[in-house]
Amino acid sequence: MMTWMSYLTQLGSGIFVLPLILIKFDSVDVSFWLLVTTLIGLATLADSGFGPTLIRAVSYFKAGADTLPENEEDYLAKESIIDKKINYNQLVVLLKTSGRIYMIISIILIVLLLTAGVALIWNIMDMAGHRQYLWISYALLMANAYFLLLTIRYSSFMQGLDYVAELGGINSLIGGIKITVFIILLIANAGIAALMAYMLFETVVRFLIVRNFVRSWFSNNGYKIDNKPVFDRPIFRVIWSSTWKLGGIFWGNYMINYGNSIIISQGNNPAMIASFLFTQRIVNFIRNISQAPFYANVPKIYNLTAQKNNIVLKLKTSEYIFSSLFILAFALLVFGLSGNQLLNVLNVETRLVPPLILFIMSITVLAEMHAGFHSNLYISTNEVPFLWPTLISGVLILVMGFMAMPVWGILGIVLVQFVVQLSFNNWYPVYLSLRLLDWPLNRYLKDVNTFGFTFLIKKATLRK
Numbered sequence: 001m002m003t004w005m006s007y008l009t010q011l012g013s014g015i016f017v018l019p020l021i022l023i024k025f026d027s028v029d030v031s032f033w034l035l036v037t038t039l040i041g042l043a044t045l046a047d048s049g050f051g052p053t054l055i056r057a058v059s060y061f062k063a064g065a066d067t068l069p070e071n072e073e074d075y076l077a078k079e080s081i082i083d084k085k086i087n088y089n090q091l092v093v094l095l096k097t098s099g100r101i102y103m104i105i106s107i108i109l110i111v112l113l114l115t116a117g118v119a120l121i122w123n124i125m126d127m128a129g130h131r132q133y134l135w136i137s138y139a140l141l142m143a144n145a146y147f148l149l150l151t152i153r154y155s156s157f158m159q160g161l162d163y164v165a166e167l168g169g170i171n172s173l174i175g176g177i178k179i180t181v182f183i184i185l186l187i188a189n190a191g192i193a194a195l196m197a198y199m200l201f202e203t204v205v206r207f208l209i210v211r212n213f214v215r216s217w218f219s220n221n222g223y224k225i226d227n228k229p230v231f232d233r234p235i236f237r238v239i240w241s242s243t244w245k246l247g248g249i250f251w252g253n254y255m256i257n258y259g260n261s262i263i264i265s266q267g268n269n270p271a272m273i274a275s276f277l278f279t280q281r282i283v284n285f286i287r288n289i290s291q292a293p294f295y296a297n298v299p300k301i302y303n304l305t306a307q308k309n310n311i312v313l314k315l316k317t318s319e320y321i322f323s324s325l326f327i328l329a330f331a332l333l334v335f336g337l338s339g340n341q342l343l344n345v346l347n348v349e350t351r352l353v354p355p356l357i358l359f360i361m362s363i364t365v366l367a368e369m370h371a372g373f374h375s376n377l378y379i380s381t382n383e384v385p386f387l388w389p390t391l392i393s394g395v396l397i398l399v400m401g402f403m404a405m406p407v408w409g410i411l412g413i414v415l416v417q418f419v420v421q422l423s424f425n426n427w428y429p430v431y432l433s434l435r436l437l438d439w440p441l442n443r444y445l446k447d448v449n450t451f452g453f454t455f456l457i458k459k460a461t462l463r464k
Contacts (some may be wrong), residue, residue: 017182019391021186022183024186027350028124028127030127031127031274032137032192033123033192033262034278036121036137037141038055040141040145040148040413044415050101052379053239053377054157055159055298057094057239057300058159058304059304060306061090062161062303063306063307064084064087066090067238074309088218090219091223093235095157095214096228096229096231102153109145109146109149110142110146116296117142120265121138124273125321127268136197137192137441140199144196144200148207148209151210152214154296158210159299161214162299162300163217164297164299165296166382170209174205177201177202182195210440244372245386249386249387251391253394255395256394260414260453261276261280263401264277269333272410274349274350275353276353278350279339280355282339289331290327290369293323293324293327294324294373295376297320298376301418305381306380310437313446318444318448318451321373321448322448323459324373325370336352353410360411360418363418367423370430371429374434376431385432386425387430393424397416400416401413401416402418404416
């Protein structure tokens with residue numbers, strides 16, 4: 001429930017905060033806000049896949065593993081982990097080793113924001129006449145992204161230790177306060193810089209809370225975390241074997257998911273930029289919330305994978321995937337049918353993209369989310385074969401998108417993303433995942449619909 005609340009606060013930001021931003025700011029400021037808050041994703045890029053890898057590693061050690069699988073072959077060769085005690089010693093070593101890693105990638109983040117980040121916002125800054133408060137806002141965003149990166153380390157440990165609900169509770173509380181403060185600031189006619197300053201304060205508070213939670217967990221179990229530096233090369237070697245690939249995948253996914261935003265932001269029509277970025281922001285809000293049934297249970301999935309309990313794993317996976325896809329499809333339909341009517345009520349200039357474009361965006365995000373679930377299932381073996389397809393797809397979307405925009409406009413950009421993703425990334429992870437679990441496609445489709453629909457009915461009727 002707390003995880004759902006965390007995701008719902010994200011939607012609340014879209015419902016209550018974004019409309020006020022559309023009302024209070026001009027189209028240039030709206031475009032700047034939507035673009036720079038997208039750039040916070042550079043913190044995830046700097047993380048380079050260490051966060052998801054830490055979740056898996058913590059899950060394995062919590063399940064009692066002595067070592068981590070290096071790849072699919074190593075995973076299949078290892079014995080099942082059943083009823084073993086938590087490996088606290090390896091968890092301590094992992095926590096300390098990750099500290100050294102994040103010192104390095106925090107430097108990478110600052111370099112990214114000072115180079116690529118500035119390059120991406122320069123066109124909008126030009127249209128805005130390089131307003132001073134916008135540059136102050138960007139400086140605040142840089143500090144915010146830095147603390148967000150540090151938070152990823154500890155929140156990954158919380159998820160791996162199966163404190164997903166607790167993390168969701170923290171995020172929902174802080175997110176709810178953020179929505180309230182943002183509404184007050186916007187009603188008081190505060191500018192973007194004030195919003196960014198509060199975002200920085202919020203991120204620092206969240207970092208301190210999750211850091212204290214993880215360290216307290218170790219202390220309560222008799223393992224006090226001191227400041228003595230540790231760097232375990234064997235653990236790093238295994239982590240790095242999948243992380244560098246995940247990092248490349250993150251870069252590719254960033255170009256896939258936000259390449260369109262980058263292309264649009266280089267145009268000369270602030271209204272068009274605001275329209276596309278606003279629509280994409282709401283679609284992403286909906287996607288993030290819809291993913292809750294699956295990603296809230298990722299630690300359980302990894303535990304079942306470590307135990308090689310494929311019967312229960314197939315059942316639970318079917319329930320989570322069906323629930324997420326159903327929620328996403330339903331929410332996108334409601335958004336498409338009512339979005340512009342709600343904007344008319346607000347009496348703002350910004351509108352959704354045309355229906356055909358929104359339809360293509362919706363089909364694209366449905367297919368991408370489904371493939372993403374299966375990617376997470378497969379990389380639980382520490383085998384990551386998606387690096388080059390994702391990177392190549394991201395580059396193709398950027399290059400072909402820039403070529404398509406002058407000819408077909410926004411329609412050409414979203415079609416490029418749809419076709420490129422459909423050609424490979426939407427089906428290959430599904431194939432690998434089903435092969436790993438010995439799950440024939442026809443049986444998979446039947447299980448997902450049968451178990452998933454039954455699961456939703458039980459939830460709707462509050463039956464166990």
